[in-house]
Amino acid sequence: EPALYIVSTPIGNLRDITVRALETLAASAVIACEDTRVTGTLTHRYGLKTPLMPYHEHNSDRQRPKILETLEGGGSVALVSDAGTPLISDPGYRLVRDVVEAGYNVIPIPGASALLAGLVGSGLPSDTLLFAGFLPTKSGQKKTRLAELSVIPATLVLYESPRRLGATLAIMVEVMGADREASVARELTKRFETFERGTLSSLAQTFSGDAPKGEIVILIAPPEEKPEADEADADALLIVAMADMP
Ligand code: SAM
Secondary structure (H helix, E strand, O other): OOEEEEEOEOOOOOOOOOHHHHHHHHHOOEEEEOOHHHHHHHHHHOOOOOOEEEOOOOOHHHHHHHHHHHHHOOOOEEEOOOOEOOOOOOOOHHHHHHHHHOOOEEEEEOOOOHHHHHHHHHOOOOOOEEEEEEOOOOHHHHHHHHHHHHOOOOEEEEEEOOOOHHHHHHHHHHHHOOOOEEEEEEOOOOOOOEEEEEEHHHHHHHOOOOOOOOOEEEEEOOOOOOOOOOHHHHHHHHHHHHHOOO
């Protein structure tokens, strides 16, 4: 039976791919990928001959019907992204929705994702989690979003570009308070993987200079449970309230 397979690929270390992922990629009629050069490196490394088809933000409306045609013809399609798990701050959601609607199976082949790798190495509570993806880039919108997130009783996971890391941490100190525990995961699964753990203010200090090299996940501990909201919580609530005012 044909299916759309959502296949996780490595986030840096090419050996982080499952046996089942490799078997699925080999058995699919086509691999829909963000960038054929990036995925080509992976298929070449593992000797996979399955044809590649670009599927990204800018051609997805055009490509989606082709994927449905492949399924109609009895062929399975594997969806991959440049790194990690598709749909996680990556394309694929609309495709999954359309394939489900068309009545075909959607089968995840789980594997690497910076979200979970960052969480489990952070040292922060892992029982309740809110993945917020990328923050808005404009500082006003970033503040508003952080204020909304600040009061949620969960460990927060965010993706951020190394270029913006220092400025974002400084805004986090302002909105969420200097003492909130946090962790910055860099270059996960790669040679120079590091975790910086500490308070938001100490992390803002650490990353106040030049942009660090490599990819970044920011993790923030849940707000401390207190009977009374403290000043940072009050500031956060105020920023949320102001954002809703005309
Ligand atoms: N789909 C991917 C996943 O499952 O993690 C995420 C794709 S998103 C476009 C790319 C962002 O993920 C990067 O900017 C970075 O925040 C994070 N990321 C990806 N690989 C990473 C790595 N090896 N180390 C740290 N962060 C990483």
